[in-house]
Amino acid sequence: MAVFSLRLPHELERRLGEEARHCGQPRSELIREALEQLLRRREQERLVARLTAAAEVLASDVSARAESLDVALDFLPADSEALALAEEAGSQERTEQPRPQQWWR
Incomplete structure (x- = not known):
C-alpha cells in the first residue's frame, strides 16, 4: 500500500x-x-x-440514425419478451413470499 x-x-x-x-x-x-x-x-x-x-x-448523422432505429425495431420483440419474462418472474416472487404474521395476534 x-x-x-x-x-x-x-x-x-x-x-x-x-x-x-x-x-x-x-x-x-x-x-x-x-x-x-x-x-x-x-x-x-x-x-x-x-x-x-x-x-x-x-x-x-441521418443514415446512422435511420440504421439505429432499424436495429431497435429488430430487437423490439426480444425486448418485449424479456420484459414479459421479468414481470412474470417478479409477480411469482411476490406471490410466493409468505405474508408476515401480525405481531399483535
Whole structure:
C-alpha cells in the first residue's frame, strides 16, 4: 500500500478529525473512502460525456440514425419478451413470499 503525505487546511483537518471520532474510523480510512468516491464519480462523468458525444454524433448523422432505429425495431420483440419474462418472474416472487404474521395476534 502506498503512503502519501498530505497538507490540509486547518478547518478541513478539524472536520476530518471530528468525523473520524464521530464514526470511530481512522482518518486515513475516511480519506481512502472519499478519494475512492471522488475517482468513481469522475470516471462515471467521463463515461457519460463520451456516451453523450457518441449519441450526438449518431443523432446528427441521418443514415446512422435511420440504421439505429432499424436495429431497435429488430430487437423490439426480444425486448418485449424479456420484459414479459421479468414481470412474470417478479409477480411469482411476490406471490410466493409468505405474508408476515401480525405481531399483535
